[in-house]
Amino acid sequence: MTSAPLTVPARPYEFTFDPATTALVVIDMQRDFMEPGGFGESLGNDVSQLRSTIEPLKAVFAAARAAGLTVIHTREGHLPDLSDLPPAKLNRGNASLKIGDLGPKGRILIRGEYGQDIIDELAPIEGEFVVDKPGKGAFYATSFGDILTEKGITSLVVTGVTTEVCVHTTVREANDRGYECLVLSDCVGSYFPEFQRVALEMIAAQGGIFGWVAPSAAFIEALAPLPAASAAQ
Numbered sequence: 001m002t003s004a005p006l007t008v009p010a011r012p013y014e015f016t017f018d019p020a021t022t023a024l025v026v027i028d029m030q031r032d033f034m035e036p037g038g039f040g041e042s043l044g045n046d047v048s049q050l051r052s053t054i055e056p057l058k059a060v061f062a063a064a065r066a067a068g069l070t071v072i073h074t075r076e077g078h079l080p081d082l083s084d085l086p087p088a089k090l091n092r093g094n095a096s097l098k099i100g101d102l103g104p105k106g107r108i109l110i111r112g113e114y115g116q117d118i119i120d121e122l123a124p125i126e127g128e129f130v131v132d133k134p135g136k137g138a139f140y141a142t143s144f145g146d147i148l149t150e151k152g153i154t155s156l157v158v159t160g161v162t163t164e165v166c167v168h169t170t171v172r173e174a175n176d177r178g179y180e181c182l183v184l185s186d187c188v189g190s191y192f193p194e195f196q197r198v199a200l201e202m203i204a205a206q207g208g209i210f211g212w213v214a215p216s217a218a219f220i221e222a223l224a225p226l227p228a229a230s231a232a233q
């Protein structure tokens with residue numbers, strides 16, 4: 001099934017997409033990254049930096065669900081026996097709590113734990129996909145690519161955290177596989193304001209080397225244009 005293509009004003013130029021072949025991708029909006037006591041904080045980060053993504057994402061969810069878009073959530077995490085956790089990832093850095101250690105919200109970044117799940121505000125609903133991934137990118141060692149193929153998806157609208165880590169890795173992986181990616185600038189978040197700005201610049205630079213960038217309001221407007229009368233007010 002295809003429908004009429006829609007257009008979003010974006011950087012570096014307009015992003016055109018068909019809702020029937022477009023998925024909303026929500027990367028790792030998990031307590032482990034968004035709330036105190038999780039993996040993100042254990043790495044020394046101020047998790048409050050990511051909270052500004054929640055309200056814009058709620059509006060994007062409403063618009064995407066009303067338009068019938070495929071919605072795919074991801075969660076970074078590992079098996080309880082850590083068999084899918086490379087020592088290089090376990091030992092990297094100077095975390096106060098390592099992956100698999102017991103924190104206030106359960107074992108850090110372990111599948112099935114309270115802290116590893118998606119925050120209440122952005123919980124998936126029935127019919128949406130939830131993909132668990134052991135790496136930063138959504139394609140590595142997951143069913144993500146198969147879901148896109150089965151659903152006939154060619155374009156991704158990418159949101160989530162963190163911008164320069166799991167969002168960037170996923171967009172780069174998707175770009176190499178031929179997907180057109182629009183990143184919603186206010187629906188992705190970083191612990192570092194400078195990284196947020198530069199990571200978005202990197203996507204749209206060089207004629208859109210990895211994809212397009214637009215604010216969520218432009219995407220919502222493309223999905224559900226305001227009636228002319230109210231738009232003029």
Ligand code: TIU
Pocket residue numbers: 027028033040043076136161162163165166167191
């Ligand atoms: N540390 C950091 O910025 N991010 C991650 O470890 N994972 C994701 O980005 N989801």
